[in-house]
Amino acid sequence: EAQVTQNPRYLITVTGKKLTVTCSQNMNHEYMSWYRQDPGLGLRQIYYSMNVEVTDKGDVPEGYKVSRKEKRNFPLILESPSPNQTSLYFCASSSPTGFGAEAFFGQGTRLTVV
Amino acid sequence: EDQVTQSPEALRLQEGESSSLNCSYTVSGLRGLFWYRQDPGKGPEFLFTLYSAGEEKEKERLKATLTKKESFLHITAPKPEDSATYLCAVKDTDKLIFGTGTRLQVFP
Numbered sequence: 001e002a003q004v005t006q007n008p009r010y011l012i013t014v015t016g017k018k019l020t021v022t023c024s025q026n027m028n029h030e031y032m033s034w035y036r037q038d039p040g041l042g043l044r045q046i047y048y049s050m051n052v053e054v055t056d057k058g059d060v061p062e063g064y065k066v067s068r069k070e071k072r073n074f075p076l077i078l079e080s081p082s083p084n085q086t087s088l089y090f091c092a093s094s095s096p097t098g099f100g101a102e103a104f105f106g107q108g109t110r111l112t113v114v
Numbered sequence: 115e116d117q118v119t120q121s122p123e124a125l126r127l128q129e130g131e132s133s134s135l136n137c138s139y140t141v142s143g144l145r146g147l148f149w150y151r152q153d154p155g156k157g158p159e160f161l162f163t164l165y166s167a168g169e170e171k172e173k174e175r176l177k178a179t180l181t182k183k184e185s186f187l188h189i190t191a192p193k194p195e196d197s198a199t200y201l202c203a204v205k206d207t208d209k210l211i212f213g214t215g216t217r218l219q220v221f222p
Contacts, residue, residue, distance in 0.1 A: 004157075033210075042214040043158070043201070058209060090157050102148075103210070105157030 002027045006091050006106035013081055013113055021076045021109050023091030029104075031094045032074040033058065034066065036087040037108075043090065049074055081113045116141045116206050120213035127220050130191050135216045137202030138184040146205040147185050149178050151198045152215070158201055192220045 004025045013019055025032065033048035035058075045058030049068040063085055065077040074093075078085060088110050092103040121136045139147065146165050150158035162171040164180040171178045175196065177188040187200055199215040 035212075040214060043203075043210075043212040045209055045211075048209070092157075102160050102163060103158075105159070107157050108155070 002104060004091055004093055004104050004106040006089075006109050009107060009109060011109060011111050013111070015082055015113055016080050019078050019081060019111075021078075021089060021091075021111070023074045023076065023106060024072050025074075025091075025093040025104065026072065027093060027095075027104065028071065029093035029095055030071070032068070033092050033103075034064070034074070034076050035090045035092065036060065037090060038087050046076070046089075081111075083113045085111065086113050087111060116204070116211050118202055118204055118211050118213035120200075120202050120216050122216060123214070124217045125219070127189075127192055127218065129193055129220055129222050132188070132190045132192070134189070135187040135200055135218070136184060137187070137213055139202075139204045140183075141204050141206045141211070143206060144204055145207070147180055148203045148205070148210070149176075149185070149187055150201040150203065152201055153198050161200075189218070192218075194220045194222055196220050 007022045030051045034046040035043045037043050044060045046064050047066040049055045052071050055066050088108050090108050091106040094103040118139045148163050149161040152158045162178040167182045169180050175190050179186050197220045199217045201215045203210045203212045
């Protein structure tokens, strides 16, 4: 079954404690991206990657890092989380011709930073 | 600045009562407009892609249309299972820009 898998689904952490949210896809997609979703603001892109070792900033990259060492994985790293990073996070992947068009989304990670 | 605006924010319909959702956009170089459905606690699910003005796509009770400045998602004779948030997004170069969505509730 084609899918994007994120872990964990729920996470409560304290300010400043480094964390990683994993994302893996099984569709051999080149394009992967991370979004955060906040009430009234919609989905906003954090980072995206067009292929292995190629990443670029989205609209709200501050406070986040990503890496793309393998095609299937695209982890999101928060080096020093702050309460304003409390949000619902989604990872997505698509084929290069789609470029995020027919994107497949993960189930989401609800992060709370206290 | 690229922008996507969806209206209304929320819509309540009786089962069978047809209606339309609007997505207006301003983008320097449109490379596609997309509709997604999102159920509570889940990731968005792709519905349609539209690339050029005049294009239409249909899927069951949903029909998406595109003009040069906006797109409509028409819902014909909706059922309670159509209740969800519908998201519109436009592609500008390598980025998808999302609207804030329309929350649709269909009552029996």
